[in-house]
Amino acid sequence: MAYQNSTVPFEKMLLNFISNDDPMLSMLKWLCEKLMETEVQTKLGAEKSERVANRQGYRSGYRVRRFDTRMGTMYLMVPKIRNGGYIPFFVEAKKRSEAALMNVIQEAYVNGVSTRKIEKLTKTLGIESISRGQVSAIAKDLNEQVAAFRSRSLEATYPVLWVDALYKKIRDGHSVKNMAVLVVTGVNLEGRRDILALEPMYEESTATYNKLFENLKARGLEKVWLVISDAHKGLIKAVRESFVGCSWQRCKVHFMRNILAYISGRDKKYFAEKLKQIWLQPDYESARKYARSLMDEYELRYPTAVETLEEGLEDSLQFFNFKEIDHRKISSTNILERLNREIRRRTKVVGIFPSMDSYIRLVTSYMIEYSEDWSSSRSYINPEIVNAIQQKLLAA
Numbered sequence: 001m002a003y004q005n006s007t008v009p010f011e012k013m014l015l016n017f018i019s020n021d022d023p024m025l026s027m028l029k030w031l032c033e034k035l036m037e038t039e040v041q042t043k044l045g046a047e048k049s050e051r052v053a054n055r056q057g058y059r060s061g062y063r064v065r066r067f068d069t070r071m072g073t074m075y076l077m078v079p080k081i082r083n084g085g086y087i088p089f090f091v092e093a094k095k096r097s098e099a100a101l102m103n104v105i106q107e108a109y110v111n112g113v114s115t116r117k118i119e120k121l122t123k124t125l126g127i128e129s130i131s132r133g134q135v136s137a138i139a140k141d142l143n144e145q146v147a148a149f150r151s152r153s154l155e156a157t158y159p160v161l162w163v164d165a166l167y168k169k170i171r172d173g174h175s176v177k178n179m180a181v182l183v184v185t186g187v188n189l190e191g192r193r194d195i196l197a198l199e200p201m202y203e204e205s206t207a208t209y210n211k212l213f214e215n216l217k218a219r220g221l222e223k224v225w226l227v228i229s230d231a232h233k234g235l236i237k238a239v240r241e242s243f244v245g246c247s248w249q250r251c252k253v254h255f256m257r258n259i260l261a262y263i264s265g266r267d268k269k270y271f272a273e274k275l276k277q278i279w280l281q282p283d284y285e286s287a288r289k290y291a292r293s294l295m296d297e298y299e300l301r302y303p304t305a306v307e308t309l310e311e312g313l314e315d316s317l318q319f320f321n322f323k324e325i326d327h328r329k330i331s332s333t334n335i336l337e338r339l340n341r342e343i344r345r346r347t348k349v350v351g352i353f354p355s356m357d358s359y360i361r362l363v364t365s366y367m368i369e370y371s372e373d374w375s376s377s378r379s380y381i382n383p384e385i386v387n388a389i390q391q392k393l394l395a396a
Helices: 002-019 023-044 089-111 115-123 132-151 206-218 233-242 252-260 265-280 284-298 303-316 318-322 334-350 356-375 383-395
Strands: 059-069 072-081 160-172 175-187 193-201 226-229 247-250
Touching: 023 059, 023 072, 023 089, 059 356, 132 356, 160 334, 160 356, 175 206, 175 334, 175 356, 193 206, 193 356, 206 233, 226 233, 226 318, 233 247, 247 252, 247 303, 247 318, 252 265, 252 303, 265 284, 265 303, 284 303, 284 318, 303 318, 334 356
Parallel strands: 160 226, 226 247
Antiparallel strands: 059 072, 160 175, 175 193
16 A cells, blocks of 8 residues: 555656646656756755755756757756856766767868768767768758857847957968957846857958948847947947947957057066056046056156057046946956857867858857857846946936
């Protein structure tokens, strides 16, 4: 009798699964989430909400993660660990084989390798059952995902945009060129980050940047408050032409590099420490006052560095007009620097790309992953702060 009683909860669970549209997929989702809970409990050395002295960390809610299987697509509630990442063991294993497979398919795209040869290569990855038809289908699906991501509709307002470039050696006919891909990241009115655009740049001009911004507007973007970028003249002009009334913030990190290029090696470290204090001041006036004293001190010794600082100072202080937002987030393009560094690391193995299309396709596939992670993470900028600034701008 005890045995029969113990099966009652499980029988109820089975009935719940059967009532779903896809019982097997529902059961798999339940099993995956139970496995994750057990894995996190083991990793932390404590159950959920359990108070123990020797626990190895703390939980921090959940994030939704898409997980594609042969049974179908699931959206799993993945536990988050405070001050440390957590990727389920079954997701990690799948990501490795998928990444390898995508690289193989990418190789087929860029070198015109036959699907028969791709099928042979996949066997080295331990993916024995994949057919030529499946390889072609996966390749087609990847192309569709990339195209959909790059042309998707955007929200009307992105208060802040960061613009930066990735540089990579690309084969162009019989020559190899160091070419750029512009990456645009934005924050919406909910304070969440998103990757808005990846566009190849064949020449650096106002027309190129205008085309980039016009493409964003064609996809739905109407209003931007602040654009953060390096000091490309064409970009600055395009920002002012495309987004009337928008402020432009010169990236302080790039600006510091420009200034330090004129400082001798023995003084560079000391001067850099003094220089960065400009952007750590509590307000605009204090920053200008400190910068003035620094320029007065070094004007005779490093005239070109001081001249560079004086010319670009005002543009590098525009973030003070948005004092409610954490200045570290809107005074530089560091948000993109970290992203670009990771992309460079992941594409390094390819070396010289056979075409710009092949590079865009691969980078976009990585960007989609980051975009999905950002959509389920906490806000980058507090939405209450964003709303307060919006109300202030509307009232002005």
